[in-house]
Amino acid sequence: MTEPRSIGIAQLAIVHAPDQLVCLGLGSCVAIVVYDPGLKTGGIVHVLLPRAPPKCDVPEKYADSGVKKLIKELLSHGTSKGRLVAKLVGGAQMFSNLNLAIANIGRENVMEARKTLHEQGVKIVAEELYGSRGRSAVFDSSTGKVTVRTAFGNTRVI
Secondary structure, three states, X not given: OOOOEEOOOOOEEEEEOOOEEEEEEEOOOEEEEEEEOOOOEEEEEEEOEOOOOOOOOOHHHEHHHHHHHHHHHHHHOOOOHHHOEEEEEEOOOOOOOOOXXXXXXXXXXXXXXXXXXXXXXXXXXXXXXXXXXXXXXXXXXXXXXXXXXXXXXXXXXX
């Protein structure tokens, strides 16, 4: 197995078993993992903001358009929409001492991701969300498991 490939803000990637993906330093950003356990293929989109503007050059930057693009990419890799499941990581409140619009961006990212996944018919099977600490998430396409490490805290597998 090779080292996990790092997925930065506003990036998307698809992998097949046994490859892994990692999102480092998720604060208010959300890593949306979508996986087909039958094909052992999945991907991550690392979103920064909840909703894309009408003219959007980088759909991966936004929860609504990023989820749609991730699902479309997975389907082009032969996955079955009926088998797709999702896991969400991130959405922390990193800026509680700043203005309210910025303070709640993590929660808005999560709500938009949930809404879009629901609209697309993809069930969310696990979440590691909110709080005030950043996280990193490692997705293993062999198992579908996501290992979440919280800054100065725990490690949890979802």
